[in-house]
Amino acid sequence: GQNIDQPTEMTATEGAIVQINCTYQTSGFNGLFWYQQHAGEAPTFLSYNVLDGLEEKGRFSSFLSRSKGYSYLLLKELQMKDSASYLCAVSTGGFKTIFGAGTRLFVKA
């Protein structure tokens, strides 16, 4: 079966660093995505990993280990506006993408 696991909720302090983990078991793998979704809005693309290693983009970094079926999203210098849900998603081949349930991040002052 297809399974993507990530924590339901996390809380962090403004200015801090937070790591959101994601593990996956899928029948195919064509890349892993992270999306950000603010309440009441559509998801927006953050990052894409298809090879093992770290991809850095400003305050956001994403890591992938295909052998372990594991990824994490690292957010640095947290800001209040980073309070949102973060969705881990796996492209399983063709045009199909499976989404995890999302991690709701609360950033407090």
Place this chain on the structure above:
Amino acid sequence: SAVISQKPSRDICQRGTSLTIQCQVDSQVTMMFWYRQQPGQSLTLIATANQGSEATYESGFVIDKFPISRPNLTFSTLTVSNMSPEDSSIYLCSLSPGTGNEQFFGPGTRLTVL
């Protein structure tokens, strides 16, 4: 990135009625997707809408309940038929420029069924 619009943005409907949601894209795309996001849940793929052929439905979703049209490369509709309160959800259309690429999502349609 593509600009995607959806209509209506929200609606409140009575049990037993049907609602058609429209998705318009500002560029031609081969594949469009319809997702459902129930309150507090993640995105669940309903179907893939191919231009010129029947939509491909995921397990648990059937054409009689969620008929889809894709008359051209920039437009698609999803109908939620014979609605019940369990259909209350956000419905989103999306597109992907190619295999493995990120998806772009429309703003969503928030549906409440009474």
